[in-house]
Amino acid sequence: MIGAPAIRKEGRAKVLGSTCYTDDMSAEGALHGATVRSQIPRGILKGIHFGEGIPWNEFVIVTAADIPGKNRVASIVHDQPFLVGIGEEITHPEQPVVLLAHGDRQLLVKARKAVRLEVEELPAVLDLQSSLDLTQVIYGTNNLLKEIHIRKGEPDSVWSQAAHVIEGEYRTGAQEQMYLEPNAMLAVTERGDPNAQVTVYGSLQCPYYVHGALKQLFDLPDDQVRVIALEMGGAFGGKEDYPSVIAGHAALLSWKSGKPVKLVYDREEDLVCTTKRHPSRTRIKTAFDTEGKFLALEIDFVLDGGAYATMSPVVLSRGALHSTSVYCCPNVHIHARAAATNTPPSGAFRGFGAPQSLFAMERHMDVCATQMGMDPVELRRKNFLKIGDSTATGQIIQENLDLGGLMDRVLKEIGYHDKQKAFAAHNATDDPIKRGVAFSVFMHGCGFTGSGEATMASVAGVEGLADGSVSVLAASTEMGQGKNTVFSQIVAEALKLPVDMVNTAIVDTKYVPNSGPTVGSRTTMIVGKLLEDAAYGLKQSLIQHGFLKEPYSPEAFKEAVQKAHARLGSIKSYAQFHKQPHIVWDDASYRGDAYPTFSWACYAAEIAVDTVTFEVKVEDFVAAQEVGRVVNPVLAAGQIEGGVAQGIGWGLWEDVVSNQGRMVNNQMTNYIIPTSADLPRIRVIFLENPHPAGPGGAKGIGELPMDGPAPALLNALQNALGPLRLDEVPMTPERLLTRYEEVYGG
């Protein structure tokens, strides 16, 4: 079953249009909710005024004073309030202050506009540099949400003796996840109900994050809060942490009114207030010897975290740990900081910090090659990590890694060397269309960083049902990536059953264990491995209790489960993640094994750029990766194609424009994501090298494809146009024109 192109489990319902997303749920007598927000970046809330002409007595109105438990969103740091109370500080322009609910949506829209906030404004910090310069102290004592140092060797001993010292600065902008389904929650509360007083159905990636947040908000025990993850219309990290806020808001309105409340954001609200990819600035200083081998690397990596910590500490960590890309360097210092600004908090987005730092490093490699007069292919080849080498954290590469082979395969596939020659000749003519081809090489760490998985100790299980089929019990959610199918394939393989005998249970915290959040390229590799173990456990216990004998047919297995179920009632088997003894990590010093393993990739892009309009067209794209063993080739290719599309969007078009800390192009009309007319056919290649950490040898793939496109595209622009200052994404036509004129004049 592993390796087969099994059909998506929930696919039939999706093509029929019968899948139930959150806004498709109907609840008898449900009210609609709305959120009144701060509108200024920083100040003290002095009062709330309800304007004339609205029948306020018909409305459910919730303020901070109505919160039964703690007014803090449970997260890595408990710093974000669900609602700002009178006398408290407003820290960004979209901060929730008042919640309203009513049965009439049109009236609700009017009412929201009629609430006036009285605020004493304070000077705000709206950009990264002002935050680092401490123009105002807005968070802690130094505006830093997290700071990390990673050290290897003695970089300072090297600079003066190096043949080449090359410095660069690179920037990346915010990016909107733009899942097609906007955020949505339905809350149903029943005070005093012994089964669950607060129940939330929603579009959310991490049921137990929301569960934890609601427990703290209502001061209720575990079994009194229930979270049910419905089908999600995409997420990409955007529904990792913010759903805790929306679920809390919907539940507060329901708690106060005693009625079900649906809180569904429209697109403009979703874009303006929910989390985005962290903007970044990376400064790199590199020393090479005469041959082009790395002697030292100094990296200063800074992220704009917005007003609260949310996921910033771990996004920063992943970004820092990927900042040296796939190279071996004896002397390294990485200084990473996430700084606070008075803007809506940044959060998780596919890649989680790695696309930012990898963009800088993979772009810098081509800049260095040009400055040293070397071929970017050979410069990389000289410095690739290989088995036995150590990374910046001292992690020893244990796998038989052949990055040179991977790179050569991609270059051959796209016709790199021939095209380089042909384009050089073409670009010397007066044709305004210039052409370029280039690439990036990179990796993505699978699972949580460092000790994350061991600390979380996730649990997942399988259950034999009365009809003899097997159900997967895990809190991992389906957002389109295919976990229903992939989990079923992994369990079917372990039990030697056809995949239609295995299904995934509804993700309901009342029935499924905490297998951790659905993030970090961990679902297939980490949770999948637990399911493989749990499936073996189920089989063993059926054998030990005399229900089953090996070898068995699927029919015999089915009968064994039916009999066991009839005799014993519930039959379940669980597995828990345990710290692997050979993986050592120290959080204090940032030394050791940063990830159980990495997926490795090389992406190549061919572009054509019009030097009149500065429109960039992606003509060809080859994405090759080594991801252990591929569980489902069709679903896996779909993940890569979609991730590459997002990476191309980030590299060329997707520009979040802000004014006074607010996104002003918060519409699909003016925030541009790729359409079917904008992309080439993305050509996907998998190289398989099974890894023992994952089920059947599988590693993570979800985030990997976001990392490589942006640097490959900008390297290709350099190939087409010469060494311009291609230091930023998105490289929109406007930015490209400016940089072209710096070199070639107006």
Added chain:
Amino acid sequence: MADLALTLNVNGKSHTVRVHPLARLLDILREELKLTGTKEGCGEGECGACSILMNGQVVNSCLIPAAQAQGAEIITVEGLAEGEKLSPLQAAFLTHNAAQCGFCTPGMLIAAQDLLNRCPNPDENQVRDGLSGNLCRCTGYVKILDAVKVAAQEGSSR
């Protein structure tokens, strides 16, 4: 404001509904007729998740005021299959993994059906063009192009 009474034909069945005068065709389908397959992704006619066929033409139902739907013939995603039998396009979307999260899928299927109705054997650029009003954030469109091409080869126009 007084409610508006309308009669329209949806997926071959005639319905009379009373709706808020500011309601959109999308609201009639989702809230009055409980046909929730049609999705709202942006509310401004940009994403195409609410695409339906209205009198044989593909439209964004979020941009159609309720009053305009009086007497219209509407086909939604729920009207593509014949009972349990998937349409050729639906079957091709399923086997080619053209639906990932599935939220753009109903609108994408409608736009693809409209394309094949007009142009039974489109080349790849015609498919790209025909679907360019429907945004997908999951697939990079590759599998969708494959599915439409296969459905076209099997003769999906009607």
